[in-house]
Amino acid sequence: MQDGMFTAALLGQPNVGKSSLFTRLTGVGVISSNYAGTTVTFEEAVVTRKGNKVRIYDLPGTYGMSGNSDDEEVVLEMVRDPEIDSVIVVADATNLQSSLVLCFEVMELGLPMILAVNKADEARKKYDTDYKELERILDIPVVPVSAKTAEGVDDLADALCEGRGRRSTFQVRYEEHLEAAIEEIMGHLKKIRFDQRGTAVKLMEGTKTFIEGVMPATAQIASVLRDNFETGHRETSDIAIARERYSISDAIVRKVQSRTRTKFGRKDRLSEMMITPSTGIPILIAVGLMLFVTMIFLGSLLDEAVSYIYDALIGNTLVDFGADKGGEMGKAIMLGIDGSIRAILTLVIPYIMVFYIILGILEDTGYLPRAVVLVDRTMHHFGLHGGAFIPMIVGLGCNVPAIMAVRTIRSRREKLILTSLIVMCVPCSAQMAIIIGIVGKYSGFTYAFAILLILLALMVVLGLGLNRFLKYEPSNLAMEIPDLSAPSLKNVLFKTWNRIKDFFMIAFPLLVVGSILLEIALGYNLLDFVIGPLSFVTVGMLGLPAAVILAFIVGVLRKEMAVGMLAIIAASVGIMELASFMGPEQFFVFGLVMAIYMPCLATMAVIWREMGWKETLAVSILSIGTAIAIGMLANWLLFFF
């Protein structure tokens, strides 16, 4: 109970669809994708049903309950919380064996539970499953559900609200020697939070959190028993325990689920083509090209459409309003604001939205983990493994979730390398919008493409360099490859909205207010103290107008704002059309520096939280230095050739 409210947690292995189910149950949107580890922090929401209120937590996916990774720690800590009244274990009907093993672990800990068997619709196509029999064997409520079709979700909500979750009497019996050891440990356990037997099993497994939670003497006994078992059996006790769990789980699945031989279908053939290098690499390149080409074409099309709509709806209203109320000064202010709103709208809606729609589709098909297999070896040259590919792709959208996804990587060194690469070499959607929407528009797509190539080259150099510079630690890829599945339009649109809504809710108001303040400051020459002293960078090194420094500075707050800033700066010197504010080469240098330099404020905050202030500072300084150096080089080269 928490605040007098019944509290439950959704727990399950990665990619069984906890987040989708959570969304179905609560109506609170959380992002879900077709690969493991989409949820790294947990969400909570309250469901009301027939007058009962239930608070539900969506926990990150865990394969087991050994506290072996940060995620497992979080989950263990969470279920230890006495305020959790019930655990909903989410199983995957198409992979029941593994799901049941996790279910056994939760049972052993003596927690009241409900088993929600997700993907029931998909499983029905392949096997017959006797859920009643499963319920009888496991002695807990078993509810077949489908987060996709919403089938059974009402039943689950009812079961939850009526408090039908209960402790099971089902017990996994281990082989004799293990049982003897478990019994011996149980004799020494006093005053513990979990079930006595469950704790003894966990001690026998050698689970750190539990070892630290009992009396040192008991821990010592458990350690001796583990060693004895290992010498006697030539197998560690944790493996033996897992082996027994799986064999029991297999026996149960054989009983409740008919076995049909799965055919090698079209999906499997496609999956194989994606993984085999000879066909997979062309597919990977094609997917990459498709991403950019779609962004460019669909983006420019939408860009024009948005401008047209803006003209039709608002037109010169803002500017006229400014002139009407504030004379020349008012007109200048409103011109800047009008320009920046226009720039933002024509940037965000076309490019950022299009990108997120494509990313959403890629995520839901399950293509990304397959690309991971392909790029694994290449990534090793950078001291990373293939798994780093997914945060990088997510980073094409926004660096914040990308760096949060880095959390799943254990080694500090890998975190640092990956974070640096994401910050500097992976343009986020706002940076991409600048590259395509500004550089592409005013300098030409050859220049835009050149920026992407430079970023790629920088990634190679930086990756190799950091790999050499930082002390070696091994890193290994072990990742689940989900089945391919057709993306659902609803989920893709929902995710896209979730990802860009921040922009409208936070960035847009910030931008309008910021624009007004800056416009006034510029009008009264209040910012000369920044523009002047730093002009040696902007004018001297980069060959840009001195005032552009303001765009760079504002860009630290949010990258999209830099674009709006350009319009304001241009307006402040009386230029209405951005095209005549800078030359094509200048736009190129501007775009290049913007693409590399400094993480935005939100990104810095998340690096700080995930890694510490030293790393944040190091990454920021490295990125500013590199950006200026490369910008300067580009400026010089363009000047001479």
Added chain:
Amino acid sequence: MISGNREDYLIEILRLTEGEGKVKTNDLADKLGVSPASVSEMIKVLSNDGFVTYTKYRGAELTPEGLSYAKQLRKKHHIMERFLTDVLDLDRDTAHEEAHKMEHVLSDDSAVRICRIIGTPVDDDCSSCESQCRAATGLGRISKKLSEMMQGDRGRISHLKCEEPKTVKKLISMGFVPGRDVCIGSNGSRSGPKVVTVGNATFALDSEMASFVYIEPSDD
């Protein structure tokens, strides 16, 4: 052909040398409780069969064939001993006595089957067991690393071996548990990650991770 009595000599030489170095005729005679003369006689026979080499004044040494034959025998001894104590509940001494007789008549195939019943091969001093069980050489049951398997290969996980307990725990939690069936899916390049199906789930493991998982390949 080797008779029961000769096999006892082979096992005893193995126990005394563990496959390295030579054993003196007198030591062997002491252990077996026979006269040094009979030992010399038997060693001649064994060296004619190619199981030992004998150097005058220095002693007898197992040849590679002799070593693997002796290890296989000792393995059978341990399997029987284990079966008699664990399953039939005999006391250790009786079990040892009986196993001593049974080791000579037990076929390789039956040894493997008994091994299966009593679970993972358990051996106190059979060093061949640590990585892979050679009790049944020639039956094609030698486990190999998952990383060495090829596309389309199937098998059953026999054991996991890695110095890092965290890595073992990770593999276990992903379902790489002894006794489960695996199948190798499309693998791209030789040193690239392996795509492995275990149960109904598919994983990508890079070659290092895959080298910690040992598989007993299935016949077909």
